[in-house]
Amino acid sequence: MSDGGPPTVVSIAERAGVSIASVSRVLNGVGARPETVRRVERAAAELGYVPNAVAQSLKGGRTKQLTFAMQDIGNPVYVAMVRQIQAVARAAGYRLLLHSTDAVIEDELAVVRSLGDRTSDGLILCPIRITPEHVEVLTAAAGPVVVIGSLPQGVPVDAVQADSVLGARLAVTHLVESGRRRIAFVNGPLDTVPGHNRRQGYLKALAEGGVVPDPALERATSFGLAAGREALHDLLDAGTAPDAVFCANDQLALGAAQAAHERGLRIPEEMAVVGMDDSDLARACWPPLSSVDLGSEERGRTAARMLLERLSDTPGSDDRQGPGPEPGGPRPGAARRVTTAPRLVVRASSAPSTPPFTSAFTSPSTSATTARGGAR
Amino acid sequence: MSDGGPPTVVSIAERAGVSIASVSRVLNGVGARPETVRRVERAAAELGYVPNAVAQSLKGGRTKQLTFAMQDIGNPVYVAMVRQIQAVARAAGYRLLLHSTDAVIEDELAVVRSLGDRTSDGLILCPIRITPEHVEVLTAAAGPVVVIGSLPQGVPVDAVQADSVLGARLAVTHLVESGRRRIAFVNGPLDTVPGHNRRQGYLKALAEGGVVPDPALERATSFGLAAGREALHDLLDAGTAPDAVFCANDQLALGAAQAAHERGLRIPEEMAVVGMDDSDLARACWPPLSSVDLGSEERGRTAARMLLERLSDTPGSDDRQGPGPEPGGPRPGAARRVTTAPRLVVRASSAPSTPPFTSAFTSPSTSATTARGGAR
């Protein structure tokens, strides 16, 4: 009778002349007399009842929400991940909470700690660096976490990572095999995990190809278009005369490509360009950019699935009596480490310089060549 | 004493030897005796207490969560919006819930209805079409909604929209003034609001410029890279001989640019290209793409702010006795309509054909020319 706010089980119970327990039962499909069902459903429909998810969460001990935290949604790699995570989550009836950390360490840690407030049932975290505090906080996490990135062996948290080393190796080997000898490397910060690993792969591929590495050909700045552009201009100004440039991600690569164009260098004839991540950008530009697909989508999908698995192992507010030392973590089963295989996608930007590329790439999406590397 | 699950106010109260009310008061900074404060804070710290946000939400009647629903996070326009929304929301202490609808009408409606479950305090919705059901559902929304897009006058919901008509007009006028006469138009679906409006602007600009529109120069397909590429190939195959192409978004434009390159046409000398949205893509490609900034970021930011305003007008579970007809909607103040001004950003892809563009655009980001249109 009272119009105090939105309809609740109480309003329905009053209107249908039954108890709130019966209302709940009918609404959840537990047995009830046909007559009762009819009356409750009628009342609910008339009132336009929608169950209060917050109350359900409180009672059930789970929110049906997942959190994804990365540094900045502007990066196409994270967009790809979000897409996959969202798809997997929603299929399982979970909502997705987005959190940008702007690569602030303190923020990343806060996200993990905030698992304790029970706002979401689990977390997918994409840290750019792993500090000792990360390890500490992750170990003490109040709920399941899956990290996308590299994690030391000891940390009891699932992780799915890219094989950057192999990925970079594939790219550089490809350049060496196409006859390039002065292969520049435009990298992001060296003290990040990707920055470090990609450099390892670069050096390894050079060694394998019998090319002497020239430190003057390396640049380490930040991940971004402007940085790539400046880096290549800088390399050219310094007279290092590269005939190819491998970039640690697609944004750097497009920046480098711009610089090359600005200098009047033809791609790929005078300068081959290869990027990493195989984001949408690589297909959208001209000439289409060769790039190493590090499996962003796959990593997102896998991470989401692993998280959901952990969640189904620890249903709601079930008091498990087993010898599990701590409640939230991934104890029922050791922490898993999954590595996705990189895949080199060769497009026009690094085609061997012999054939002219004008008409050969009428259909760039289908003519792409692929080299697959197995996960280690 | 009991280790049953995570610490609660009860655990703290036991350990500190006070009542749960005192615990809550101390934790919320309401007056208490120094001794009590000390003991509670000590106990809380020792137990690693984190308040349960779900319980707080239930009690307080607000979740401190906002929802943003759009069709697909893959579109750079939405990424820009998410970024801004997230920033505004977080600054106000709100979390952001992301929802991809895949442009399924039924899904969009479900999102609005799901406001009733009290999972989030408000909604920002980016519909691609507005159906009668939209109007109906939006009118009956259980909480504040801000729509990014065009909404009929009658609907009592705030909306912030782009001026697509003017935007398209700016772009096409620019092409006409640079001496282009056969200006093709590659559009998205005509039965969407953007599709319709951009065509109006295109036609208006042609009329104003004294150029007779040629229906053979128009193509309406879908919004996407491949569609743009095919459309331009198609136009060229049909012998329509355009000297410029205006595209309804940047992805279409990059597709068209690819097609032009594949045909060996030089941009902008033989074919000018202009896109819309001024996404990151426009700056990343070569030659840099002229584009109309429809203010995605601004719309996102504004929408978020408007939503927060509505929320602060309707604090928590305050029972307002006023003559407000319905509880959730934007009643305290009529629905607002905000239009953001489009801005044409001229880059190399549409530079007047007279001067060679090779060295003129050493610094594409700063050399861009700008034409601003006022909101109507």
Add this chain to the structure above:
DNA sequence: CCAATATCTGTAAACGTTTTCAGTCGCTGT
């Protein structure tokens, strides 16, 4: 030293749901 007051504290209710536990009812079989 007592009364008046200001400050702090504890009990209990409330938010909206699910679920346990007893109870009620009607039915069947003999």
Add this chain to the structure above:
DNA sequence: ACAGCGACTGAAAACGTTTACAGATATTGG
């Protein structure tokens, strides 16, 4: 007709927090 049984129902507790209210202290003024 009655015991027994099954299916259904309602009262009440629980999830973890905030908060109104009343009760209990300490503090001050006279």
